[in-house]
Amino acid sequence: MKLKIASSAALLAFAAASAHAQSSVTLYGVLDTGVIWQSTNVATFVPNAAQNRNLGSRVGLNEGGSMFGLTGSEDLGGGYRANFKLQGSFSLTNGRSGLPDAPGASSLFTQVSTVGLQGWFGRIDFGRQYAPMAYALSDTDTRSAQYFGSILTAWVAMNTVAGWPGNSTNVAFGGLYEDNAIVYNSPSFHGVSVALEYAPGGVTGQLQGGTRESAVLKYSNYGLNAAAIYYNGHDTNPYQYPKVTAAVPATGLNNNRFVYFGAKYTWRSLSVSGSFSNGHNPANENTGAPGGASGDVDMWTGGLGYRFTPALNVTSGLYYLKDQKHNQNQSTLYVIGVNYSLSKTTLTYADIGYVSNRGAMNQELQYGAPLAPGRNTTAATVGLRHTF
Numbered sequence: 001m002k003l004k005i006a007s008s009a010a011l012l013a014f015a016a017a018s019a020h021a022q023s024s025v026t027l028y029g030v031l032d033t034g035v036i037w038q039s040t041n042v043a044t045f046v047p048n049a050a051q052n053r054n055l056g057s058r059v060g061l062n063e064g065g066s067m068f069g070l071t072g073s074e075d076l077g078g079g080y081r082a083n084f085k086l087q088g089s090f091s092l093t094n095g096r097s098g099l100p101d102a103p104g105a106s107s108l109f110t111q112v113s114t115v116g117l118q119g120w121f122g123r124i125d126f127g128r129q130y131a132p133m134a135y136a137l138s139d140t141d142t143r144s145a146q147y148f149g150s151i152l153t154a155w156v157a158m159n160t161v162a163g164w165p166g167n168s169t170n171v172a173f174g175g176l177y178e179d180n181a182i183v184y185n186s187p188s189f190h191g192v193s194v195a196l197e198y199a200p201g202g203v204t205g206q207l208q209g210g211t212r213e214s215a216v217l218k219y220s221n222y223g224l225n226a227a228a229i230y231y232n233g234h235d236t237n238p239y240q241y242p243k244v245t246a247a248v249p250a251t252g253l254n255n256n257r258f259v260y261f262g263a264k265y266t267w268r269s270l271s272v273s274g275s276f277s278n279g280h281n282p283a284n285e286n287t288g289a290p291g292g293a294s295g296d297v298d299m300w301t302g303g304l305g306y307r308f309t310p311a312l313n314v315t316s317g318l319y320y321l322k323d324q325k326h327n328q329n330q331s332t333l334y335v336i337g338v339n340y341s342l343s344k345t346t347l348t349y350a351d352i353g354y355v356s357n358r359g360a361m362n363q364e365l366q367y368g369a370p371l372a373p374g375r376n377t378t379a380a381t382v383g384l385r386h387t388f
Contacts, residue, residue, distance in 0.1 A: 025072040027388075032064025032147075033092040034349070034383020036366055045166035045362075045370045055372055064383060065147050065367075066092045067111060080119040085129075087112035101179055103167045103245050110169075111177060122186040129183055131175040132195035132216040133260065136227035139220070140262035142273040142303030143315045147367040148381055149335030149353040151262075151275070151301055154319035157331065157363035158279050161293040161323070164237060165244040166370060172237040172295065173279025174229075174258035178212060191221030201234065201250065209250035210235045223267055229260035229277075253283040262301070271305035271315075280324075293360040294325035311341040321363055331361035345387045352380040 039057045069087030076082055088109045089098030100107030109128070116125035137155065138145035145152040155174065162172040169177045181199040194217055201210025214231040233256035238247035262275025281295035298321070305315035316336040323329035335353035342348060353365045355377050362371045365379040 022075040023072065024074075025070060027068070027070055029068035030064075030066055030385065030387050031092055032066050032383065032385040034064065034381050035059065036148075036369070036379060036381040038366065038369060038377060038379040040371060040375050040377045042370050042372045045160050045164070055375065064092060064385065066090055067098075069109075069112065078119075080117065082115070082117055083123075083125070084115045085112050085125075099167065099169055101169050101177075102247070103239060120187075122184060124182065124184045126182055128177060128179050129181055131178045131181070131212075131214060131231070132183060132185070132197050133174050133214060133229045133231055133258070134176050135195075136216045136218060136229055136260070137262070139218070139225045140227050140264045140273055140275055141301065141317070142264060142271045142305040143317045143335070143337065146337070146351075148337065148351045148379075149319075149333060149365050150317060151319065153364055153367050154299055154301065154321065154333060155277075156367065157321060157361070158277075158297045158299055159237075160364075160370070161321070161329070161361055161373075162237075162279065162281070162295045162297060163240050163293075165239055166368075167244060168239045170236055170238055172256060172281070173297070174231045174256070174260075175212060175214070175233065175236065181212070188220070191219050193218050193220075203235070203250045203252075206250055206252045208234045208252040208254075210238075212236055212256075224263065224265050226263040227260070229258065231258040232256070251283075255281045255283045257282050264303070269307040271303070271307075273301070273303040273305075273317075275299075275301045278324075293329055294323050296324040298322045298324060313339045315339075319363070321361060323359070323361070326359065329359035329361050331355065331357045331363040333363055333365065335365070347385050348383070349385065350380075350382045352378075354378045 037059050040055045067087055067089040071085045074082045086109045089111050098110035100110055112129050114125040114127035114129045137151050141151040143150035158173050159171040164172045178199050180202060181197055184196045186194045197214040199212040203209025212233040217228045219226045234252055234254050235250040236256040240248060258279045260277035264271060264273035277299045279297050300320045303317040307313045319333040321331040333353060333355040337349060337351035339347050339349045355363050355365055357363055357374050357376060360373045362373040364371050371377050
């Protein structure tokens with residue numbers, strides 16, 4: 001009897017060890033903050049902020065891009081794996097978590113909560129996750145969609161001027177995070193790959209209510225990253241002015257379309273990028289935020305970067321926005337930044353930028369630091385970023 005018990009215990013221990021060897025779980029994250037100075041500032045993204053908010057300069061800690069997450073993978077055999085990922089953003093300045101989809105709601109994993117499978121066919125993930133277009137924007141921008149003066153802040157400005165109140169991850173043009181999403185990423189064939197997304201809306205009685213679909217065609221080889229994006233959505237900007245706390249009832253109408261063409265080429269230490277995109281509301285192209293902006297906005301970008309040493313990298317960018325329906329609404333952002341790596345996991349950075357906003361435009365320099373419409377603004381930041 002003792003022998004049998006000992007043998008059974010040994011088998012259980014071996015099975016547990018084998019299972020452990022085939023699975024892995026990793027904790028990771030980014031801690032990012034610094035000091036920012038901005039010549040004008042308002043408290044909200046509301047279009048009439050120029051009349052009811054302080055426009056004085058400010059000095060404070062910037063939000064950075066802090067987040068933490070868990071990712072895991074299990075070998076299922078035969079070349080197949082099961083994967084999961086949980087990721088949440090937060091502010092290092094006050095510990096507050098990032099924005100969930102609905103204003104006033106609470107959420108721990110504000111960015112990613114997925115489970116999926118991968119194999120010879122590629123990879124498919126289910127749950128809340130980055131829309132495929134988010135990766136394409138970052139890969140084709142010399143400033144890699146940073147939180148200060150990049151294609152990310154310019155894209156946020158497109159959404160703001162079109163009526164996005166800034167307190168929800170649902171936006172007017174395209175999508176950064178998607179709830180209820182099914183995302184497929186194909187294998188790469190000689191540098192060419194495809195990402196496809198479908199997100200059912202779950203609206204009773206409306207098959208198209210709240211649905212989103214997108215496709216991204218990518219090429220990455222020989223120093224060239226190129227991407228084409230098509231995004232189409234229904235009821236994907238439900239928190240519009242003046243209702244910024246209660247969702248507008250789903251209509252099933254197509255109110256969110258975003259197309260993008262961009263590329264970045266790196267030759268030795270030099271990087272050059274450029275792109276064109278358009279966001280508009282097919283259901284009503286004149287819909288936008290109060291104050292004269294329409295729901296049809298173009299974005300042109302250009303960037304130049306040079307890595308002087310493995311540790312020292314300088315990047316610059318120009319981001320131009322134009323309202324197709326109202327020529328007086330234009331905005332141009334100029335930015336230059338320096339990153340210096342202290343180690344493989346820690347770097348310091350400094351950025352300075354200037355934005356010229358005309359008409360109803362309110363393009364921002366720092367992600368989450370809104371400006372008043374029509375205000376020219378200068379900002380500078382220095383900070384520290386640590387990854388683990």
